[in-house]
Amino acid sequence: MTGRFITLEGGEGTGKSTQARRLAAALENTGLSVLSTREPGGSPGAEEIRSLLVNGAPGRWDPMPETLLLYAARADHVGRTIGPALLAGQWVVCDRFSDSSFAYQGAGRGLTRETIRRIDAVVLDDFKPDFTLVLDLDVDTGIARAMSRGGAESRFEQFDRDFHERLRQGFIDIAKRNPDRCVLIDASGSEDEVAAAIWAQVARRYGLS
Ligand code: TMP
Numbered sequence: 001m002t003g004r005f006i007t008l009e010g011g012e013g014t015g016k017s018t019q020a021r022r023l024a025a026a027l028e029n030t031g032l033s034v035l036s037t038r039e040p041g042g043s044p045g046a047e048e049i050r051s052l053l054v055n056g057a058p059g060r061w062d063p064m065p066e067t068l069l070l071y072a073a074r075a076d077h078v079g080r081t082i083g084p085a086l087l088a089g090q091w092v093v094c095d096r097f098s099d100s101s102f103a104y105q106g107a108g109r110g111l112t113r114e115t116i117r118r119i120d121a122v123v124l125d126d127f128k129p130d131f132t133l134v135l136d137l138d139v140d141t142g143i144a145r146a147m148s149r150g151g152a153e154s155r156f157e158q159f160d161r162d163f164h165e166r167l168r169q170g171f172i173d174i175a176k177r178n179p180d181r182c183v184l185i186d187a188s189g190s191e192d193e194v195a196a197a198i199w200a201q202v203a204r205r206y207g208l209s
Contacts, residue, residue, distance in 0.1 A: 003033075003090045005082065006202065007097040009174075010135030011167045012157050013145030014187045015194060019135065020095040022195045023202065027091055030208050035085040038095035039073065043080040046073035054153040063109040067116065070101050071123045078127060097129055099174050099182075104156065107170025108163050131205055133198050134175045135187040139164045 008016045024036040040050040105111050146157050175182040183201050
C-alpha cells in the first residue's frame, strides 16, 4: 500500500516546524515508517532553490518568478523525494506544500488563485496532500515568535504587517474551501496542547491510537 502524505501549514511563527517533528515522531511510535521533509526544499536541488527564496531583500523577486522558483523546487521534491517515499509505503510529513504558494504568493503577494491553480495543475497534475493541518495564530504573536528566532532565512518575515494579515486570512480561506482535506488548528496554546490537538485529528482520521 502507498503511504499517506500529511502537510503542516501556517504563517510565520506558528510553530509548524516543531509540530511537524512531533507529529512524525508520534506516527513512528505507532510503528509506521515516516519520512520528514520540508518546502521549499526536501531534495538537493530544491534546497539550492530554497536559499534563493528565503534569503535577501523582500523585493528580490517579483511574485511570478518567485512562484515559478517554488514550483521548480516542488517538482524536484515530489519527483525525487515525496513520490518515491509514498510508493515505498512510507508516510510523509511535510512542513509546507502547495497551500503555502496559494497563501504567500496568492493572498500575500497578489497573484490570483486562478494563476497559481494553473501553474499547480501543470506541475503537479492534481497531486495533493491527503491531510493538511493549518496552524492559525494571531499575526502579532506569530511575527514576535519568528523574530525572536532571529537571523537567517528571514526574507518573508520582513514583509509588512498587512502582508501577514492577508496570509493568515489566506490560510483560513484555504481551510474553508477544502474541508475534506484541511483542518484549522488553534496554535495559540502551549507546544504540548497544539501537539495533542494535531494528534487527535490525525489519529481520528486514520484510526491510529
Ligand atoms: P519556513 O519558514 O516554513 O521554513 O518556509 C520558508 C519560507 O518560504 C516561509 O517564509 C514561507 C515561504 N514559502 C512561500 O512563500 N511559498 C511556498 O510555496 C512555500 C513552500 C514557502
